[in-house]
Amino acid sequence: MFKRIGGIFWALLFLAVPVLGVATFAISPFYDHWLPKDVSTHGAAIDSLFYFILVLTGVVFVVTEFLLFWFMWKYDRNNQEGHATYIQGSHTLEVVWTIIPAATLVFLAIYQMNAWADVKMRRPSMAPTVEVIARQFEWRLRYPGRDGTLGTADDLFVVNDLHLPVDEDVLIQLKSMDVLHSFFLPNLRIKQDAVPGMKIPVWFKAREVGQFDIVCAELCGWGHYKMKGRVTFESRPEFESWLERKYAEQQATQPPAEADVAAE
C-alpha cells in the first residue's frame, strides 16, 4: 500500500480536473460570472446552442477525464503483478469511436445552420436604420434624417450614443474609416467586424428597453480599450423625440456655411 501512495496521489490530481472543472462552471453563474443578460430576439437560439454544446462537451469531458483517472488508479505499476496486457488495438472500437463522434459532429453542424443564417444571412428588406462608422477610437453614428435616406444633407450625426427603437427590426450599415474594428453588443449576441472599404449589414431586434454597452472587439490601436459606446433601446415615440431633439441640437450648433448646404 505504501508503494502505491505516489500513484494514488497522481491519479487523484487528475481526478481534480473534471471535478473542479465542472464545479467552476456550476458555481460561476451564481456569482454573475456568466452569459450577460440577453435582450435580443435571436439570442435565445445562440444561448441554447451554447448550453447544448456545453452539456455535450461536458459529458465527453467528464467521461474521458474520469477514464484517464481510473486507468491511472487501476493500472499503477505498484498495483499489479506481471506484465501489462498486450493489446495493439481494436478494429471494432476504432470504428465505434470514429462513427459516433462523426455522426454527432455532422448533426451539430447541420443543427446550427439555421441560427447562423438568421443572424448573418437573412437580412430584412428595409432601408438602414442607422449607419455606424467605426473610427479610431469612437463610433460615429449617422441617421438618415427626415427624408429617410442616408447620404443626404439632412443626415443626423451622433457619436457613441446609439439610440434604437425596441421591438422592431433594426438594420445597421457598418463601415470603418481607418482600420479594422468590431461592433460587439454583448447583450444582443451581436458581433461584426467593421472593415475599411466594405459596407456590412447588421440586423437584430431588441425585446427590452434599456441601456447597454457597445464594445470594440477587434484590435484597432492603442486606444482600443476605450472605444466604448452605449446603445439605448426605447419605445418608438421616445426614439423619435430623441431624434428630433438631437436634430435640433445639430441645427443649432452647425456653423452657418454648413447649415446653408444642409438647407439645399
Place this chain on the structure above:
Amino acid sequence: MTPPTTAVTPAVDHGHAAPHAHGHAQGGLSHFLSTYVFSKDHKVIGLQFLFSTLLWFLVGGLLALAVRWQVAWPWSDVPVLGKLFAQEGGQMSPEFYTMLFTMHASVMIFLVIIPILAGAFGNFLIPLMIGADDMAFPTLNMLSYWFMWPAFICFGASFFVEGGAASGGWTSYPTLSTNPASSPASSMGQTLWLLGLTFVGVSSMLGSVNYMTTIILMRAPGMTMFRLPMTIWGMFITAILQAFALPVLTAAGFMQLSDRMLGTGFFSPEGNVINNAIAGAGGGQPLLWQHLFWFYSHPAVYIMILPAMGMVSDILTVFARKPLFGYRPMVYSIAGIAGLGFIVWGHHMFMSGMNPALGITFMVSTMMIALPSAVKTFNWLGTLWGGRIQFTTAMLFALSFVSMFIIGGLSGIFMAATPVDIFIHDTYFIVAHFHYVLFAGTAMGVFAGIYFWFPKMFGRTMNEFWGKVHFFLTFIFLNGTFFTMHILGAVGFPRRLADAYHYETFHHLQPMNAFMTWCAIGMVATQVIFAANFIYSMFWGPRAGRNPWNANTLEWIAPSPPGHGNFDFQPVVHRGPYEYSVPGVEKDHLMQTDPPNQAAAAAAAAAH
C-alpha cells in the same frame, strides 16, 4: 539495457569522424567553432535550437506576466519592469500594453513553439529514431539554425527602436499594421517584425525540406514507414505542412512590407482616412491578408501540436509498457488533421465580413477536424488501458498533455459553432482555448520530451523529485490561470483590452483576473525549479546508460550522448516501435533491433 546483438556490419564508416578527431589535435578556436557553433551535427544543432528557444521561452513568459499585470491591476505601477522601462512613472501606457501582447504571442509562436518542436526535437530525434547517422543535408541543417539569428535580432532589436516593437497583434491585420499613422509603434517595429517572420520562415523551410528527405531516404534497413515511431510521423507530417503552407505566408509578408515601404495597396482600400489624412492610393482589400495569413497560420496550429502528439504517444507507451493502441488509426488521424488543416482557415474569419455562406463551409470542415483529434484521444486512453503505469516525471507531463488536450479540443467546438462564435469570438474563451492547446498541450508535451530524452541529450538523467515538484506546481497553476478564462469568455470579456473594467458588462471581473495573474506569477516562478534541475543535471546528474527507460526505439541503442555519426553499429530494424509486454517474452520489451530469432526462442522457451 540489452546490448544489441545484431550480426550486421559492426561499424559504419562515419566519413566525418576522421576530420573530427583531427580537429582535437589542432585544438583551439576553430575546433570549438566547428564543434559547438557552426556544427553540422544534427544533435548539436538540435541542442542549439533547444537552448535558444528555452531562453526565448523565458522572454515570452515574462512578457505574459507583464500583460497579466495590466489586465489584473490596470494602470497600477509595474514592479521591476516599471523601473526598467520607466516612461510614465512606472505605469504602463496602453501603447506599451498593446506591444506586450503582440510580442508575447509572436515570440511564443515563432521563436519558441515552432522551433522547439521542429528545430530542437526534430533535429535531435529524427536521425536517431530512424537509424541514420545524420540529416540528409547537414549544411542546410546548420543554415536552418543560423537563419533563426536574424529573426532573433529583428524581434529583439524591435523593442529598442523608436516607437517600440510591433503592436498590431500577432496576426498583424492591415490596415493597422500597414499604415504607420494608425499606430505609433507601427513604424520600424512592424517592419522588423515582418523581416523576422520571413527569416523564421526561411529557417522552417530549410528544416522541413531536410526532414522530409531524411525520413524518406535515410531510414535504417528494415525501417518501413509503418515501423516509424509516432514522433517521426508527427515530424514528417509537420514538415509537409510547413513546406506547403509557408510560401503563402512569406509572400503575404512581402506584400505587407511592400505596402509599408513602397506605397503599394494590396491590403488598403481606396479612400481610407487615417488620422484625418488620406491613407495611400488604395485599391486593395484588408480581408486578403486575413485569408493569406490564416492559410499558413491555421496549418501552423497543427505544426505546433502534431510533433508533441507524436512525442506523447511514444512516452505513454514506454511508461505504460504497452503497445500503442491503434497505431495505424493514429497515423491516419495525423494525416487527416493535416489534410483537413488546409481547408479550415476561414474559421478564424467568421466575424470578419467574409461572405456568411462561406462561413458555413468552413464551419462544417472545422467540425470534421474535431474527429481525428477525438480518435487520437480515445487511442491514448486505450494505450493506458491494461498497462503497467510508471509515474515518472516524463509520464506525468505526457498524461497531463492528454488531460489538457481534451479541454482544449472540446472548447474548440464552441468556436467552430458559428452562432456561438458570434458571442465568444475575440473574447477570453478563445484565449482559454488556444492556451489549453498550446501551453497546457504542447508545452507539457515539450516538458515531457525534455525529461524523457534528456539522458540521450546529455548522458545524465534529471532529478525525478524536483521534476515532480515542477510538474505538480505547473499543473496546478496552469489550470488556475487558464481554466478561469473560459468563464471570462462566457461573460464576453474581450481580449487585448488594456482596461475593460469601465464597461458595465465587465466591471465586476477584476477579482477573477487578479486570481489568474497570481496563478500566472506562480507558474512562471515554478519554472525556476525546472531551470535549476536542467542545468544541475546537465553537469552533475546521475549518469544514464544507453537505455534508462527500457524503451524500444532506435535512439536508445546509441550511446548517451551519441557521438558523431550516432550509432556504433548499423542498426537493422525487425519490428515496429511498440513491442512492449509481448506475451511469452521474458523481458517486457523488444527493441526494434532485437533479432527475431531471439524473440522466437524466448517464446518457445516460455511455451515449454
